[in-house]
Amino acid sequence: xxxxxxxxxxxxxxxxxxxxxxxxxxxxxxxxxxxxxxxxxxxxxxxxxxxxxxxxxxxxxxxxxxxxxxxxxxxxxxxxxxxxxxxxxxxxxxxxxxxxxxxxxxxxxxxxxxxxxxxxxxxxxxxxxxxxxxxxxxxxxxxxxxxxxxxxxxxxxxxxxxxxxxxxxxxxxxxxxxxxxxxxxxxxxxxxxxxxxxxxxxxxxxxxxxxxxxxxx
Amino acid sequence: xxxxxxxxxxxxxxxxxxxxxxxxxxxxxxxxxxxxxxxxxxxxxxxxxxxxxxxxxxxxxxxxxxxxxxxxxxxxxxxxxxxxxxxxxxxxxxxxxxxxxxxxxxxxxxxxxxxxxxxxxxxxxxxxxxxxxxxxxxxxxxxxxxxxxxxxxxxxxxxxxxxxxxxxxxxxxxxxxxxxxxxxxxxxxxxxxxxxxxxxxxxxxxxxxxxxxxx
Numbered sequence: 007x008x009x010x011x012x013x014x015x016x017x018x019x020x021x022x023x024x025x026x027x028x029x030x031x032x033x034x035x036x037x038x039x040x041x042x043x044x045x046x047x048x049x050x051x052x053x054x055x056x057x058x059x060x061x062x063x064x065x066x067x068x069x070x071x072x073x074x075x076x077x078x079x080x081x082x083x084x085x086x087x088x089x090x091x092x093x094x095x096x097x098x099x100x101x102x103x104x105x106x107x108x109x110x111x112x113x114x115x116x117x118x119x120x121x122x123x124x125x126x127x128x129x130x131x132x133x134x135x136x137x138x139x140x141x142x143x144x145x146x147x148x149x150x151x152x153x154x155x156x157x158x159x160x161x162x163x164x165x166x167x168x169x170x171x172x173x174x175x176x177x178x179x180x181x182x183x184x185x186x187x188x189x190x191x192x193x194x195x196x197x198x199x200x201x202x203x204x205x206x207x208x209x210x211x212x213x214x215x216x217x218x219x220x221x222x223x
Numbered sequence: 224x225x226x227x228x229x230x231x232x233x234x235x236x237x238x239x240x241x242x243x244x245x246x247x248x249x250x251x252x253x254x255x256x257x258x259x260x261x262x263x264x265x266x267x268x269x270x271x272x273x274x275x276x277x278x279x280x281x282x283x284x285x286x287x288x289x290x291x292x293x294x295x296x297x298x299x300x301x302x303x304x305x306x307x308x309x310x311x312x313x314x315x316x317x318x319x320x321x322x323x324x325x326x327x328x329x330x331x332x333x334x335x336x337x338x339x340x341x342x343x344x345x346x347x348x349x350x351x352x353x354x355x356x357x358x359x360x361x362x363x364x365x366x367x368x369x370x371x372x373x374x375x376x377x378x379x380x381x382x383x384x385x386x387x388x389x390x391x392x393x394x395x396x397x398x399x400x401x402x403x404x405x406x407x408x409x410x411x412x413x414x415x416x417x418x419x420x421x422x423x424x425x426x427x428x429x430x431x432x433x434x435x436x437x438x
Contacts, residue, residue, distance in 0.1 A: 059398045089402045095349070096395035099405060101321040101341070105412050110403055112410040122412070141319055143348065157403070 008035045010165050010193040016065030028218040038194040040204040043214035049197040050169050057089040057167050088158030092169040097154045104138040110161045128156045148179025165193045172203050229326035231421045232314055235428045240307045246435050248302050255427035259313040270312055325413050334408040357381055
């Protein structure tokens with residue numbers, strides 16, 4: 007299996023206090039991996055390191071067999087990575103659903119009509135095309151997560167990073183997210199402390215501890 | 224719900240407010256307001272409730288002006304303030320707030336300015352919602368606002384919390400900018416469409432400008 011993400015001896019210090027160290031993991035092409043761990047152990051930080059949003063770490067991050075030594079080198083892989091933060095309200099950059107889903111394509115220079123067409127296809131495939139003209143902040147938490155996911159999927163990333171994707175969702179919304187994610191054939195790293203959700207989604211589960219990742223499943 | 228073109232609304236609000244604020248009150252200043260109130264007749268009660276609430280502040284200004292100038296001047300300023308506020312309240316009543324951003328974008332304001340306005344509005348909305356949540360929490364935990372030292376300390380803590388939250392939110396927004404390839408521009412889908420109501424309102428405002436400024 008070709009490797010999408012490779013972490014070698016990654017460690018991270020927050021204000022001189024070591025959060026985690028000795029992180030070694032390979033995540034293959036179209037492999038779904040979950041990372042669990044107790045509160046404050048650094049799950050979100052680890053995901054941000056992979057997402058290229060946290061550069062103050064030690065060790066090596068390889069994406070598609072290329073060593074990422076600095077922020078500049080990461081930028082060439084930026085469009086291959088889709089990152090969903092824990093609080094999706096921070097993810098949105100436009101007022102309405104359709105405008106936000108179109109954002110990434112238009113930022114890349116794609117014209118309005120083709121971006122609109124692609125955004126509609128994504129919204130239809132996720133079953134939320136009826137929300138297209140709604141103001142995002144008026145949507146429920148579950149709907150916002152699916153809209154954010156649409157914003158990620160439209161860029162056709164090779165890797166999807168999800169930070170607590172079912173956080174504060176009811177069971178119906180959670181089932182919908184699981185269904186959507188199960189149909190996506192991409193490398194995926196999911197951070198969550200929601201055991202039942204993870205078991206339905208990821209064949210490989212790691213537990214993040216201070217001194218490394220333990221393979222649970 | 225009749226929606227005005229955001230760009231036309233912004234322009235008309237600017238010129239109407241400008242003319243009214245720099246001239247003595249005339250009865251024909253009410254023409255566009257009557258037109259707007261007729262259009263938004265289903266929301267009249269809510270609009271006037273908001274105006275009444277804002278009058279708490281305007282009335283204090285009126286009282287201060289009474290001591291500094293004549294009664295006629297103070298009354299004139301009081302009425303003109305109300306007229307400007309009523310015009311803007313009615314015009315933007317059904318606006319979601321982001322119509323201002325759409326207006327700026329249509330009027331070809333610089334991208335950075337439009338994006339900054341949007342994110343400022345977004346931040347205000349987030350902080351307002353956080354503030355409401357904190358108020359609910361305080362009520363749920365039995366806090367009563369009074370003049371004790373404890374109450375002032377609590378208000379101080381709330382302000383501190385909002386400050387820290389706004390910093391964290393802006394940090395998270397910065398991360399979204401990086402993750403999504405934001406380069407200073409937000410993309411909106413609006414077309415510059417003008418409907419008959421925009422023309423009617425434009426006519427009334429231009430009429431006022433002609434009567435007051437030119438003639």
